[in-house]
Amino acid sequence: MTRIGLLGGSFNPAHGGHRAISLFAAKALGLDEVWWLVSPGNPLKPARGMAPLPARLAHARKIARRAPIRATAIERDLRTRYTVDTLKALTRRYPRHRFIWLMGADNLAQFSQWRDWRGIARHMPIAVIARPGYDAGARGSVAMSWLRRFVRPARQSADWTNWRVPALVLLRFRPDPRSATLLRQADPLWHREYEATRVRDPLTRRYIV
Numbered sequence: 698m699t700r701i702g703l704l705g706g707s708f709n710p711a712h713g714g715h716r717a718i719s720l721f722a723a724k725a726l727g728l729d730e731v732w733w734l735v736s737p738g739n740p741l742k743p744a745r746g747m748a749p750l751p752a753r754l755a756h757a758r759k760i761a762r763r764a765p766i767r768a769t770a771i772e773r774d775l776r777t778r779y780t781v782d783t784l785k786a787l788t789r790r791y792p793r794h795r796f797i798w799l800m801g802a803d804n805l806a807q808f809s810q811w812r813d814w815r816g817i818a819r820h821m822p823i824a825v826i827a828r829p830g831y832d833a834g835a836r837g838s839v840a841m842s843w844l845r846r847f848v849r850p851a852r853q854s855a856d857w858t859n860w861r862v863p864a865l866v867l868l869r870f871r872p873d874p875r876s877a878t879l880l881r882q883a884d885p886l887w888h889r890e891y892e893a894t895r896v897r898d899p900l901t902r903r904y905i906v
């Protein structure tokens with residue numbers, strides 16, 4: 698049984714914070730791999746200012762190098778945009794893998810706006826990673842008022858494959874202030890260097906265009 702953590706995101710661009718939280722979650726949860734699901738387009742975010750998918754994937758693959766992290770654009774292949782649909786499709790496609798959904802506290806704060814968010818929680822366990830500036834908002838969020846009753850102690854994290862869903866664990870991690878917003882402010886054209894890059898998806902083996 699392969700234990701996989703799924704970190705969905707725009708990765709516009711990927712950064713060391715993604716890598717650090719993934720390695721931390723992998724250790725805390727005893728994961729074999731973390732898959733970064735580089736989104737073709739977050740349904741709640743405007744397409745404007747979003748770098749092309751091949752550039753985001755190529756850069757994510759670079760940031761993930763030499764770590765047990767696979768950056769993939771598999772949602773393009775699955776033709777899913779909403780996380781609930783992606784998770785169902787992935788568990789169908791990989792029946793021998795066990796998956797846990799990973800997200801930063803900023804995503805938990807808005808989680809109740811996601812399509813069928815309770816369905817996501819019923820489908821697989823969730824691990825939320827602390828993020829500077831967002832932890833209070835996450836704790837007081839609409840989603841948390843329902844999820845609170847399913848919270849598991851962090852000291853039991855490694856046992857997540859035996860949890861009955863819904864199950865949520867809050868992972869304390871040394872605050873990591875890095876963000877894609879800050880990187881875009883510093884260099885809005887960060888994706889320029891990937892214009893002519895051909896990038897192959899490590900899971901589907903297809904070239905992403």
Ligand SMILES: Nc1ncnc2c1ncn2[C@@H]1O[C@H](COP(=O)(O)OP(=O)(O)OP(=O)(O)O)[C@@H](O)[C@H]1O
Nearest residue numbers: 705706707708714800801804828873875876877878
């Ligand atoms: N520094 C961080 N600490 C904790 N979680 C993080 C951090 N950076 C990103 N994440 C989490 O990684 C996932 C993907 O993040 P995303 O690609 O949106 O990057 P971001 O830095 O949050 O981007 P943006 O600033 O554009 O919103 C989300 O679940 C997000 O909460």
Ligand SMILES: O=C(O)c1ccc[n+]([C@@H]2O[C@H](COP(=O)([O-])O)[C@@H](O)[C@H]2O)c1
Nearest residue numbers: 705706707736739741779780781811812
């Ligand atoms: O399914 C939804 O309704 C939904 C709404 C907003 C965001 N998401 C997912 O949340 C993940 C984080 O997105 P982002 O843009 O905040 O990095 C990414 O996998 C998105 O597809 C999903």
